[in-house]
Amino acid sequence: MKSMNRLFIGVLALLATAIAVTGCSPVDAGEAANMLTSLWPHVDLSSSQLLGFAAVGSIKQLAALRGKREGLVSEMQALLAAADGRGDGLMTDAERVQFDELEAKIKGLDGDITRVQSALDTQRSGSSVTIPDGSKLSVEDNLAKDPKGGFNTFGEYASAVRQVALASAGGHQAGDPRILVLNAGPTNMAGEASGDSLGILIPPEFSQAIFKASTDELDALLPLTDNIPVDGNSMTFPVDESTPWGQSGVKAYWQNEGGKDKDSAPSLDPATLRLNKLTALIPVTEELVEDSPALGAYLNSKTPEAITWKTNEALWGGDGVGKPRGYSNSGVVITVAKELNQGAATILRLNVSKMRARMTPAQYRRAIWMVNADALPQLDELAYGQQSTNSAIYNPEGGFGFGVLLGRPVMVSPHSATLGEKFDISLVDWKSYRTITKARGIETATSMHLWFDLGLVAFRAQFRVAGQSALTKPITPNNGANTQSPFVTLAART
Template sequence: MTMKSALLGDYSRLAALAAFGAIQLGSIRMDAPVLADLEARVVEINAALDAFRVRAEAGEDLTDEETAEIEESAGELEKLTKKIKALKLLAPQGQGRRSAPEARTEPGGGGPRRTVPAEPRQDAQRMGFRSFGDFAQTVQNHYRGNVTDSVIRLRNAATTFGNEGVGADGGFLIPPSFSSAIWTKVNGIESLLSRCTPLLTDGNSLTIPKDEVTPWDTTKGVQVYWEGEGQQTPQSKGLFEMGQLRLSKLSGLVPISEEMLQDASGLESWLMAKAPQKMTSKINTAIIAGTGAGQPLGIIPGYSAVGASVIQVSKETSQPADTVWFANINKMWGRMYAGWRSNAIWLVNQDVEPQLEGMAFVGNGLTPTAASSTPVYLPPGGLNDAPYARLKGRPVVPIEACAALGDLGDIILVDLSQYWALTKAGGAIQTDTSIHLFFDQALTAFRFIFRVNGQPAWSAPIARQNGSNTLSWAVTLEAR
């Protein structure tokens, strides 16, 4: 019997009973399995519509067949909602769908009948399955490729979610009466994205024309000439290249039980602050070491080799491992293009700072310490005033995304205005919540999406007019 015919049968039975007065309406009990099936179908339709919604918000085009399926699902959802409402109206108060079945009685061996306590329903823990046998059969159908409604529910079940039952998963966050705040180990971190050149797009990508011809290049691009009176000036034209950026998606999905949201009053505000911090850290790492595959292209892709337009200076002969010398700093400064120095910063791993604080200038600048040395690195106002120290007059910014001391990328001199950062118009993190995605598990899903991409503006270092060394917007020190 189909669900539709079963429902029609229930309606006919109720109408007949009422017409003939065979029983009182107050004694009619709703068929709980029928109502449960209807509500389960509503959950499945909402999950399918949420999946389409996620794709649409990501900019993906839907086919005509998918559009028709959405319309059909919406119509079915409306009909099911009406049926569920009608069935609940027919059930007298206190006799509708019950959270626990009534107690059962058994004969007591000739004596009074013994009452057997009813077991409470565990829908949330069972993920909507009526029994272990139902669950086992669903798993079997999944591996045989038989896609049933139960299989779809199993595949959509949350695998990782915060709950009160396990302390580390969130139970520890339920505050006592004297505290509703959640302490965090790290409150805020430096955002490299804010230092980059911002680009916005209403679509999914952006093409940027760029001119990489230097003013002193005499072979290509616009040219000027010294000419005598009456001489014809040679013609020239601009030389442009195209840089293209396509948005990548950085996202997070955090399901949290309804009990946690109700009992931990500071949880939602904590999550709204925690997710952006996680995204900032991920973006910082991508700007420094992103591979460019589904994420921004970094200065040192994968921490293994510098990018095409980045310069790597060599260490000094016999320089000990895990050290930074003043000679290294001089070399790096000398390879930064002079026009970009005024906006450059030093990105360092925090373990590099003790190397800088012991650095001194002596004679040829190679020896790191000596009795008659002059300190190289001093914070503004001296050693007793160190909110932001400076090296060669430029700020030193410790950041966790830099490589470990001694590895490639532990210290980088960079002008981040020469790095393109493309974001979706509006530039904000998209935050959504849904109670439908894991409705049968009583979870609220928090979703965070930020569409961003980035890459260096230039494809190669700058060739000099006079001199053999090339210059760049980003310079780093080789591994030691």
């Protein structure tokens, strides 16, 4: 019996495929079900089983109606284009009559589409095929669950958005069911002046691809931080800036036999981070939209590049107003003085050695050197200079591609100051910088009507991030004359 059921299910699948390919109507689907009954007289096909076949025919019918509608819309657009090409921009009397006839046909098709869709929804509510042994073969619409929204590529999605924009600009209903499902039925899609406040969501898989690319950029700073994804818009952290040798916080004591325990307690202060919104708005031409592969490559390159740049800029030196407070504005930075009689725009062996001494051992094991590209010749001088010890200070190989200085990797950053200025070389422990990001990653949408008259479609990406130093002040060591910090830089040498 089980093998018979499996064969029965296989025939169901083959017949369903044949119906979809040949465009059978619901009546034809019923006749196909009769064929099964003749093959398996012992199988009783219920009304719900027949509905399962009829649904396939309805889907094909719905697709045919929508295809016909798209053809009529194209004819209307051709009439408008012909009028636009003339000096007065007006349609002829014959064109007006033809346009009105096309519009009437479209309205009729819209009614047919609505009726077939309604019938299909009714069929789907009971569209399951019951197998004799109690198993169930169900049919459901998975378009809303598809992470790509029914599209094969991002470029294909963008082309569909353009078609919806053109249709809605003419006051017509959007015809692509994938767009309608994706946007959960937008109601304000026809206003040309609606700007970027309205749009169509980008399928999650394409959104996540852009977000992943923005955090995988070689020079991205966000992955280096102590990052926590959050579902809400803020997060409060308990901050403990006490040390085992300080006057507050948790302490350990040697205790004599029978001696009284000494109390100690954590010293915690709350610190709250609230997400800031970073928006990238990318206008693209209609020609680029029509070239689907090129559009996907373009947006997946330029969007992460823009997001990474602005995020890096804020993590480095943001003022905390509507954006993260960068480490350089944290009030925790320690500035190491230049050497006596040190020349302008130079970096000496003692400079980097003294900078290293201003970090705790744990911080230094995580730290990286961040330098301006103009500083690289000075680092090379440390490696190839006359002093025999210099070669052990800087190795131009390894790290982020720019070598290793005193055992820690070197990263070249365009946000570092030019050579000779403060922050042209810094030693940074990014794990002492705390960030939060929106758990669902990047939020992406399209603005169909922005710059519509210019033949442009805008794609918008919004990224929410907040950040600040985990500490509010440098650390006073147990023994030693100098404070220590996760952020150390060299004073100006001008």
